[in-house]
Amino acid sequence: MAGFLAFAAAGASADDYQLGHGLDLGPLNIAGYSDLVARFPSKQQKSIDLDDLSLFVTGHFNRLFNPFVEAELTNLSLVRWGGVADHDRGDGDFLLERLYNDSYLTDSTTLRLGKMLSPVGEWNEIHAAPLVLSAVRPAVTFRNFSEYTTGASVRFADPYSQVPDFQLYFQPTGEFSERPRDITVHRYRSVAGAHVSLPLGLLDKFGVSFQQSKDRLGVDQTLFGGDFHYTLGKLTLQGEATYSDISNNGIRTARDIEWGLYSALSYAVTDNWSIYGWYEGFADRTSPSTAHDVLFGIAYRPQPAMVLRLEYLQNIGGRPVNPTGLTASWAVLF
Amino acid sequence: MARPLLGIAMLALLLFSGAAQAEGLLIIANPNLIVATPVPLSQIAAIYLLRVTSWPDGSHIVPVNREAGSRAREEFTRRVLQEDNAGLAIYWNEMHFQGKMPPLVQESEEAMIAFIRNVPGSIGYINGSAPRLDVKVIAYVP
Numbered sequence: 001m002a003g004f005l006a007f008a009a010a011g012a013s014a015d016d017y018q019l020g021h022g023l024d025l026g027p028l029n030i031a032g033y034s035d036l037v038a039r040f041p042s043k044q045q046k047s048i049d050l051d052d053l054s055l056f057v058t059g060h061f062n063r064l065f066n067p068f069v070e071a072e073l074t075n076l077s078l079v080r081w082g083g084v085a086d087h088d089r090g091d092g093d094f095l096l097e098r099l100y101n102d103s104y105l106t107d108s109t110t111l112r113l114g115k116m117l118s119p120v121g122e123w124n125e126i127h128a129a130p131l132v133l134s135a136v137r138p139a140v141t142f143r144n145f146s147e148y149t150t151g152a153s154v155r156f157a158d159p160y161s162q163v164p165d166f167q168l169y170f171q172p173t174g175e176f177s178e179r180p181r182d183i184t185v186h187r188y189r190s191v192a193g194a195h196v197s198l199p200l201g202l203l204d205k206f207g208v209s210f211q212q213s214k215d216r217l218g219v220d221q222t223l224f225g226g227d228f229h230y231t232l233g234k235l236t237l238q239g240e241a242t243y244s245d246i247s248n249n250g251i252r253t254a255r256d257i258e259w260g261l262y263s264a265l266s267y268a269v270t271d272n273w274s275i276y277g278w279y280e281g282f283a284d285r286t287s288p289s290t291a292h293d294v295l296f297g298i299a300y301r302p303q304p305a306m307v308l309r310l311e312y313l314q315n316i317g318g319r320p321v322n323p324t325g326l327t328a329s330w331a332v333l334f
Numbered sequence: 335m336a337r338p339l340l341g342i343a344m345l346a347l348l349l350f351s352g353a354a355q356a357e358g359l360l361i362i363a364n365p366n367l368i369v370a371t372p373v374p375l376s377q378i379a380a381i382y383l384l385r386v387t388s389w390p391d392g393s394h395i396v397p398v399n400r401e402a403g404s405r406a407r408e409e410f411t412r413r414v415l416q417e418d419n420a421g422l423a424i425y426w427n428e429m430h431f432q433g434k435m436p437p438l439v440q441e442s443e444e445a446m447i448a449f450i451r452n453v454p455g456s457i458g459y460i461n462g463s464a465p466r467l468d469v470k471v472i473a474y475v476p
Binding site: 018020021022024027029031033056058060061062063066068100102104107125126128130131157158159160161202203231271304305333 | 386392433439
């Protein structure tokens with residue numbers, strides 16, 4: 001308690017709030033992010049949406065008690081016009097994204113209990129709009145696996161990055177505070193998996209993922225995945241791929257093998273401006289055709305915690321997962 | 335009684351060595367911290383990269399940075415972390431979103447010293463020309 005009070009008193013005398021860092025209150029930090037998105041799909045309704053208004057609180061007390069909670073308002077259309085209304089979008093949902101406690105068993109081993117993001121690829125774990133490459137999210141980074149795990153995970157991370165990081169996780173039954181149907185594709189009952197990541201630099205890494213899951217309809221899924229992030233001067237390469245075997249158990253799906261991959265290039269033109277593009281191929285279990293999309297965009301970061309983006313996605317084959325059209329966004333980590 | 339004397343001896347050693355006269359960085363920690371010194375720079379880098387979060391006694395580490403653009407921050411980033419500022423900003427934002435608190439920022443040497451002196455588990459840095467007796471010097475970067 002003395003430490004808490006000293007920390008709070010000392011912290012209060014300095015900058016209490018910094019954009020991107022949040023508000024420090026002793027061992028607690030309160031931060032969040034927002035993402036305002038204008039969508040102009042070529043054949044659908046146009047909209048200006050508050051995609052996310054998220055608040056997260058991080059606590060660091062001792063080795064065993066380090067709670068984290070994130071709640072958000074998502075999927076709220078502010079303005080809609082033209083085209084055919086999509087009644088599945090836009091009414092706004094309040095979600096409990098994450099709620100867990102970290103216990104540092106050793107310097108390298110952490111036990112996490114609660115609701116957390118599943119470590120499949122890189123994008124899912126850092127999915128906040130100000131942190132990721134583009135406003136439009138490739139389908140392979142979220143659509144075909146359980147994004148969340150409610151249960152336990154053990155993470156090993158060597159302090160000196162001499163050996164790969166790895167994480168094992170397990171959800172015995174159901175997602176705590178399950179997300180509503182209008183913003184999720186599959187709802188998972190049991191989940192177990194592993195992720196291994198080989199650090200190649202501060203941000204660079206190569207990872208592999210495995211996830212075994214059963215959804216609420218009884219469909220079993222075994223997923224294998226890979227992800228990479230590599231920097232070459234001003235050029236950054238990144239991508240993710242997954243391959244899933246679907247055991248239908250009597251449930252009708254269009255295919256038994258679901259796969260996807262995206263590969264992206266970005267180039268830092270200046271410290272503030274960058275251009276980027278990606279290609280995605282995605283074979284969804286519900287569609288017999290494989291979607292092929294390309295995206296090009298430009299981003300302006302007046303500071304690391306804020307980004308404005310303008311990008312265009314073109315579907316070049318298959319039934320689209322992300323619609324063809326223009327997207328503009330303003331994302332802030334606050 | 336032994337701890338202040340040890341601190342004075344260490345500072346004297348630093349001040350009268352050729353290295354200290356070359357304006358190095360003193361890595362400082364809360365005076366109540368019990369840790370073997372000097373702490374390796376690789377461990378200090380691991381602390382600031384949030385890969386080490388607890389001191390040997392189990393207490394939580396509170397890393398503190400100077401403000402971006404300050405000479406001490408530039409020196410520390412280049413010589414201890416050996417990374418570039420843009421990459422670190424992205425990295426710390428990503429870590430923050432994953433539940434690890436990035437280093438706090440103190441915008442003057444006086445504020446840094448006051449914070450380190452008052453907050454258990456804290457670690458920071460100051461230019462080598464201004465050693466203080468009221469914080470624990472745990473490493474020196476020539």
